[in-house]
Amino acid sequence: MIIVIDGPAGSGKSSTAKELARRHGIRFLDSGALYRAVTLRWLEKGRPGREEFIELLTDIDIRTEADAENFRIFINGGEVTEKIRSGEIAQHVSRVAAVPEVREFINRYMRDLVKTGVYIADGRDLGSAVFPDADLKFYMDASLDERAGRRYKEMREKGQNVTLDEVRDNLASRDEMDRNRAADPLKQPEDALVIDTTGKSFDEQINEMSEIIQKNSFSKTAITKHLKS
Numbered sequence: 001m002i003i004v005i006d007g008p009a010g011s012g013k014s015s016t017a018k019e020l021a022r023r024h025g026i027r028f029l030d031s032g033a034l035y036r037a038v039t040l041r042w043l044e045k046g047r048p049g050r051e052e053f054i055e056l057l058t059d060i061d062i063r064t065e066a067d068a069e070n071f072r073i074f075i076n077g078g079e080v081t082e083k084i085r086s087g088e089i090a091q092h093v094s095r096v097a098a099v100p101e102v103r104e105f106i107n108r109y110m111r112d113l114v115k116t117g118v119y120i121a122d123g124r125d126l127g128s129a130v131f132p133d134a135d136l137k138f139y140m141d142a143s144l145d146e147r148a149g150r151r152y153k154e155m156r157e158k159g160q161n162v163t164l165d166e167v168r169d170n171l172a173s174r175d176e177m178d179r180n181r182a183a184d185p186l187k188q189p190e191d192a193l194v195i196d197t198t199g200k201s202f203d204e205q206i207n208e209m210s211e212i213i214q215k216n217s218f219s220k221t222a223i224t225k226h227l228k229s
């Protein structure tokens, strides 16, 4: 069983997915974190060329620990949960994520993972390419200014030294790359429920989505039944 939330960078998908996971007692899957982790590996390996990096993918062992609150991620045994949030990774991740072999590698990991439990996942192409048969699909969006403002606040609170302009430019260029790449671009699936969060409070959007989840019988009983079957 899987619920997916797609949408552009900074649209609030991760925090929403996390809160919905908590409320409904399911697990959170942060697909962007997987792309960030692979990007960290690419940087650590000295930014190899495409062919060389594709070869190196076979040596990457990803492990994740997910509950409703956290999505911890380990690469070859070492935890990288915090490390992957750096500005340097944000700068390069869309380029690494545009490589079809990287996408195949991560998609395989995610499809195997969701066989082990009930997940709510956030990403760019989950409803369109990775889980076309997802039980429920959301597409979250908000204006670029609003997304940049939120992401800027979040980064400053974590002590990162960035300007609002830098954050807005990074989001705009990632949007551009994510929407226009040849392999599985960011796309609104036809059967997704669109949630525009511009001007909405976090609680408002969570309540709206939570109600939809309830209506779609993602009640705790249904989930428990699914896990037992």
Ligand code: DC
Pocket: 009, 010, 031, 032, 033, 035, 036, 093, 094, 097, 098, 122, 123, 124, 125, 126, 174, 178
């Ligand atoms: O959600 P995020 O900002 O942590 O995602 C980081 C990058 O990963 C994003 O710029 C594009 C890529 N990504 C992707 O291509 N497909 C996904 N399903 C999730 C993320």
